Amino acid sequence: MDVVEKGEPMPILSLGEGKNMVTQLILVNLTVFILLFFTQVVYNIEGNSTIRFNLDVMNNVILPASFSRLAHLPWTFITSLFVHESVWMVFGNMIWLWAFGSLLQRKAGPGVILPLYLFGGLIGNLLYMLGMQFIPSFHLTQFFATYYGSTAGVMALAVATLLIAPNVRIFQQLSGGIPMWIVTILYIIMAIAAHLFSHNDLTYLPAVIGGALFGFLFMNAWKKGNDWGAGFNKALHTITHIFHPKGN
Known part of the structure; x- marks a missing residue:
């Protein structure tokens, strides 16, 4: 694997690059946050409380802690990966997503970004729910507990970046x-x-x-020539190009 040498410019956030998966992920997260924010504003304008908004909307997109509740809301296993509660929460996660994701994308290509983010988040969701079932002190709160956010996905990107480019230097003005x-x-x-x-x-x-x-296992396999995300990316490409003319 190549190593970014000292003095080499860091990758930038490009809105015009079609294969910049980091930018696309950031835009999806921000879009979901803005839609939920304005939905809450509409609820409040119409005289509904934030509690009502949480019951009607948020409870249908965030991950419940019990498998019995998840059985009625199975899509939340995925939608919860893109939900953020506050401006500071989404801002912080997106900054880290850009910081780790843009470097990782430059070193390993855009094909690793979505599988790492998505499956890292899904594994995080699974371990969260298992923890709520089998850790006694957690189990007592599972009836009303929920989980959401991109932290697990970003963590997968962070650990993957650590494995592939541990010696890359940022903020080179600082010694x-x-x-x-x-x-x-x-x-x-x-x-x-x-x-x-x-x-x-x-x-x-x-x-x-x-x-x-997941970030550790994925990138360790990738460094050995085993791309765990190849099948997912191929399937995604097929689905998104169903109606494209052949040759595009």
Whole structure:
């Protein structure tokens, strides 16, 4: 694998590059956030409370903690990966998504980004639900607990970036730059601390661990020549090109 040398420019966020999967993911997350935000505004304008909005809308897009509730809302296993509660939550996650994703995309290509984000998030969701079932202190809260956000997916990208480009330096104006491995470790610490010392709680940690574990396994296999996302990307390309003329 090639290594970005000191002084090489970092990749930029390009809205005009068709294969920039990082940009597309950011736009999807921001679009979902804006749609939910304005839906809540409409609810409030019509005299409905935020509680009513949460019951009618949010509960249908965020992941419930119990499998019995999930059976009635199976799509939330995916939609929850793109839902954010606040401006700061979506802003923070998108900054990290761009930071890790743009470098990883440059080093490994756009084909690894969506599988890492999506399946890292899904594994995170699965471990979250398993934790809620089998960890006694978590199990007691599963009836009303929920999970959402892109943290697990971003964590998968972060760990994958650490494996493929640990010595890339950013902020080179600061004494030659900061190695990517330091940035990644700081991100992991902050992601865990956010659930320990903020309004979030320990029940989210299995999801974070799940994203990190998938990122490690995926990129370790990729470095050995095994692209776990190849089949998914091929299927996605087929589905999205069903109505395209042959040869396009």
